[in-house]
Amino acid sequence: MIEYLSRSKQHTELYLTQFGIEECIPSHFFGPAIRSHFLLHYILDGEGIFEVDGNKYRLQKGQGFLICPAVITYYQADSKSPWSYCWFGFDGTLAELLLKQAGLTRVCPILNCGKDDMIYKYLKLMAESNGNHKTRESRLIGLLYLLLSLLAEYGPVTPIEQQESRAEIYVEKVKEIVETTFAQKITIEDIARIIGLNRSYLCSLFKQQMNTSIQDYLIRIRVQKACEMMGNVELTIGDISRSVGYNDPLLFSKIFKKIKGVSPKHYRAETH
Structure with a gap:
């Protein structure tokens, strides 16, 4: 499941660009490539690798990784225990600051949260908001704020x-x-x-x-x-x-x- 969203004209401080969930086949990969917005992946099961700026991270359930705009990244599912993950694409003038509160930056792109039940819940609520055409944009942004506040609450910050x-x-x-x-x-x-x-x-x-x-x-x-x-x-x-x-x-x-x-x-x- 994946949904792409048009850029918000009203909410320039924070807005969603896409969200989805995927059960990857063994060794499924993406990249090396760059993105035009922030993209946060959270691993619901399995494991895989994420590479950025010459660093290679082996990740598993309960962890995640941040892709920053205009940064070359590569990620690949494990060949024996491929990961399934959900992801949230977003941007805006406050996006970098809110991520920084959660301890997530280009230098520190790995998320350790262990709150997959809540993160998956926010994803489901985003998908279920599809019928609320008049209020959907505000509801999606509200859910994105809740998601980032959850990560800030449990993420390490020096x-x-x-x-x-x-x-x-x-x-x-x-x-x-x-x-x-x-x-x-x-x-x-x-x-x-x-x-x-x-x-x-x-x-x-x-x-x-x-x-x-x-x-x-x-x-x-x-x-x-x-x-x-x-x-x-x-x-x-x-x-x-x-x-x-x-x-x-x-x-x-x-x-x-x-x-x-x-x-x-x-x-x-x-x-x-």
Whole structure:
């Protein structure tokens, strides 16, 4: 059983490209070849080999292997006890980070989970969602998140990787909050409270990762959104100002000019 899926236009952060299950014949192989997305195989029974970057791994039931995009790999079922496996193909801006939380990277591509009952359950739920046309895409992505969270729960993560992953997650949360609440009177204290971290610690993390402060990032997002609104002739500068979180048009104009070098009025005249 295999199903291929069209690329999601709405969910760019994480989406499925395919999933399936196969009982391989003895010595069945694939490659050497590359893939355009992440592909995670989980062995339900039997054994085989997986080769990547000059390394050869002999794997069996309860283990799995990750294929990263644009990386040459080769895998082959055992001649006497060929494996059967299920697989999940996926991609998106968060895919690499979520895999890293589970300890899975190009350098560490082997999965040791032993949760084949749950992994197979998610595969079945994906297949059974076929009749839910209106909600299927969201349901599949939800199941993929559950699968990756399961792997993160049981996968080994070194303290260094864990620290790096947490920092990246916090930064992504800040960016997500800013980009969804920029029109409101959101403060750094509000953002820290939503995430559940100390304000100073969060600001330090963000500065290290992004080389800018949260406040400056918020301002630049607001100005960026304002620029996007300039093309709508029905909106006055005051309308745009309020739409990006500034009730005072004069303050908005001052901040806009500091970032763009010209006033909002002149920017609109020059670009639209």
